[in-house]
Amino acid sequence: RALARRNNISGDAITKEQLRLFWEQISDESFDAKLQVFFDMVDKDEDGRVTEEEVAEIISLSASANKLSNIQKQAKEYAALIMEELDPDNAGFIMIENLEMLLLQAPNQSVRIGDSRILSQMLSQKLKPAKETNPLVRWSEKIKYFILDNWQRLWIMMLWLGICCGLFAYKFIQYKNKAAYDVMGYCVCVAKGGAETLKFNMALILLPVCRNTITWLRNKTKLGTVVPFDDNLNFHKVIASGIVVGVLLHAGAHLTCDFPRLIAADEETYEPMEKYFGDQPESYWWFVKGVEGWTGIVMVVLMAIAFTLATPWFRRNKLNLPNFLKKLTGFNAFWYSHHLFIIVYALLIVHGIKLYLTKIWYQKTTWMYLAVPILLYASERLIRAFRSSIKPVKMLKVAVYPGNVLSLHMTKPQGFKYKSGQYMFVNCRAVSPFEWHPFSITSAPGDEYLSVHIRTLGDWTRKLRTVFSEVCKPPTAGKSGLLRADGGDGNLPFPKVLIDGPYGAPAQDYKKYDVVLLVGLGIGATPMISILKDIINNMKSPDRDSDIENNNSNNNNNSKGFKTRKAYFYWVTREQGSFEWFKGIMDEVSELDDEGIIELHNYCTSVYEEGDARVALIAMLQSLQHAKNGVDVVSGTRVKSHFAKPNWRQVYKKVAVHHPGKRIGVFYCGMPGMVKELKNLALDFSRKTTTKFDFHKENF
Template structure:
């Protein structure tokens, strides 16, 4: 296998095809199609299509009418849906329910398909019975490509004369673009219909035949893939076989391998969590033993020991929970020290959450032990048993719970529990990410928002004040040196307070001016700001933004989309929560009407934009991409923002390196300085951007074009995936795929993204993506960086582990956490 890997990469020219060469080859194939059509039509006048015959076409996989997304599970599933839908209609299926019955979620496309199938059979009614539905189903599920092609042609051929006019082509373009949610293509339907007629109707007869359509569709299907060599196909099959899970007959060995891989992949997290648990255990045991040897144990028993042991872990955790959110400190440690080798700084927020769970458990044990165990035992104690405890609880023995509730310890304890319960509850993803917003009534909807999380999380200020008071007025500890709560908290609180003071100071002196604020489809606001003189950052980092016009207090993190070499700062803000919607609205109100899509507001007539304050930059996992020779960058929707800065930085550094080499060659030296360690190691980058809407491409259209144009060394491989478009073998996207091939061959521009980067349809096959990288870079250490919703995290991490363990290419997975 390793030999194949070496042989494959030794001849890189056979593996990767220059995009210009690929486009040139596509142009030649289209010209060939046009010439073939001319020869075909010059022999004899095109005859009407004989629908009783099927041409001997290849058994291609395209033009499927039932996709995976529609879950057409076969005739059995269709029968069940038919029975359910026609239950009240005497066994007759209405035309409007046809799509639902066959499992097609594109209603308009299903209606046109119904009409085409009915037209072929000479049917004029808008209802069919079960036998007719089965006949329809057999045709649309036919595995023969020619049969599916005839069905597709029938859909376009509205008058059934066997010829397609430009108007009929325009109609199917409108239908396809609507089914795939591609409004830009729909607006240019006239232009694209004329383009198809130009290619398929070389003699200007005014119509095209099914043979012409088939020829072009087959050319689109036959575009060369990436795995076109025999060796690569063999290697791909070997990797596939190797990745298949195998059941080890020895369960002990299987368990050992699983544990070994887990430890190898997570050793940084393991030692940190193990150390934390060990310290908590030591503190708990220490306090438990201490109170077991005191007089109170005779009355309160193990209850007081449990309460005090839990309290000691609470002090530790209330101190530790502040450290993961000391972002300036973490950024400095990440950049200036080598601690990142041992400490998983990427997991700071996850560790913050783990500590919060520890606090919850500690509070539960402490409160239950007091309220349900030792306090009742104290109240029920005999006067003789109580006498040694009088110096702690007073000469008069407590008679009820109210004695403890009314005390300083009781009020502060219950107050902390109440405030922490609010903060912890609203920090849950269901509230913080607004998942429950639609389910909550009236005013409670505001609780399911990031704003509610942000404000309630700042209740910690009151909680820490109450904690210090609670720790000072203890029943059983009167000497000041035994009241250790303030000792635990002193350094973390001081450090965190300094962090907040730095933010206030830095944001006041690092003033920025908004230069322009274009608005893009998908409710995205792009802020271009002046760059403070001493604002140094790395690609992949983020900064906090405050807009006083929205809120004086709220600061929100956003990835920096400009490159470190740019003389401005840029962020993209998508309207997802209360604050982001508000800032989009505030900037839109600056002008008399919302700014047009992509309109760049700049020049001497600039409106006065709302004030913006920034704080940062702060460290993020993606900033470490430079230490990998190969990087796989994955952005989901607006999660592409840190990756955009990275690919710009890669191009800038590649250009700078090439310029430096040229200067060295001019000076007669081809060797770099021996004493200078190269910091920028990246030699190859793969960027996958997955987005739902065609309009999203406007966010970074200019940047994509710039990268494609400047990347002369082909360092970066760009992949755009539009998930609103059906798979490339789906009949609903067949015409879009064909248009894409024609347009890209003619102009070098993609019709979906309207950039020089050709778009793919539906979702990527991530296993194939990893496999491709593993084949191209055997033995390499590949950095995988992902930013986006948690939906993809599990799959990308799993694949990184599987390929690391089953191939000689190591994948290191990193995810952005905010």
């Protein structure tokens, strides 16, 4: 009917030529054509007039299509805003032509697309990267920049592999010259070589999780320039793979080769082994029932359980398992199964003492490998328990935001010093007395309180949200889905919370750079928010100007002054309600940042991308609301939101053009899906421009 009215066609039938015309108009992909179809559908009574009720319905439908629940709930309020703009005489309706003119006059899709293309052309002309045609040169350049970006990881990996290979070769040659070789051959050499690497890796795997030691080393020493402390968990996983290889070599060689050869050997061949094994064994059971046998089997079973439940498929419940099996997976299962290592290490020491082929105590080296790492790790756990108990915190405020995010504000313990970007562990005994979980600190070092924002993603966080939601008051101030409770008077019965930290993280190094690009995906914005607050606090500081002057005169990355001169923050989130999490800091940045030090960009990916007619009305509302009240309709802050996903290549181009010859710190926190794209772009622009991008990713 809408198309018939537009083409002045009446009656109940149309011709073939009219049908062809309709099809061309429907299939036209241009913005104006889509907008015209949209207008035809709006004017239901076909009189060319749109009432306030119809405008509200249009806004509600458009908001629903873009999954903007807050706008959908406030459709009547925004309809009144449009009527005020287009119906100053209070006639009760507006003409469809006026609505069309307002939509096209706003800084809408067609204009933005043109601006984007012009900007892209300008940036491309400024950058003008030379395109290398020789494939050998291109490959050599890629290898060169790969090495430059990963040289710390490479030398650590080479060192680790070198030690493992050296230990294996040492034991292999040693047993090749022993009497056991005449009975078991190369099998015993492989088994003992694998055992030596296994002992080394079982000792080494504890060091990457000694967080206090790592934090102290990165903060108090210069080892961070050559050691990639930020990759401690990745190295922990690499060592775990080395343990798997060691177990396969050691256990596999014993079970499939050594034991069968001992059982099958004749009396003369077996005679040199009597002093180690006694009478010749007649079956596998003899080996299994011995201390060496059952301790080895139990260790392998426990490690297999821990390794399996630590994989992403089981830790994050990605597998479609029956309900009774799902209870045995998830983060809780991973956490508790990982603590089976206490039993494993006890059995490993016993296993290393009751050796078949070694009887002299100082040749039993298992305890020598494990002594220092176990003492260091045990000391760290004792320090954590002691520190968390003597530094209690009192809850000041709790808020439950849309998107299942829990915000905890608590007192700062005396002497608790941290840097923006760091994280701490949180324990709530009302949920679990033993579990400690890491969360980025969202408050700044200059704040008088500590805060964390916790997204409900697993069983522990879900229980934590439930426990604190019971304390919160009903929704206030018209914020649907927002629960708050103020515990400043100490009268509310908040569950007891313990904290431990702070611990080092990649984002804490942002002060090393004059310019930083901060990227947060969803709840991954938390460490970046702390950085923004820290920059704001430095802007308020009366000593800021002198700090900047000192930094300009002394280009030392270790300077304690305020070094960062420009920050670009890109926050990408799927849900409109997510912007409630950090609404206060967004508004504070907009109010205080007169010099334009911080550039904020919020992206809501549930909205159709700019250029789509389905988002035209939202863009127009955004422009009207921001012009009149200074508030964005999508985020509810002073920061205007962008639609759909960012064009990251354009983001890097913009930073490269505005800061030629600079070294830019790129800090990312969020799901791993975007890491490859952001990292590859950092390498690409570092190679093609004078601007160098250092990419850092949060790992916990």
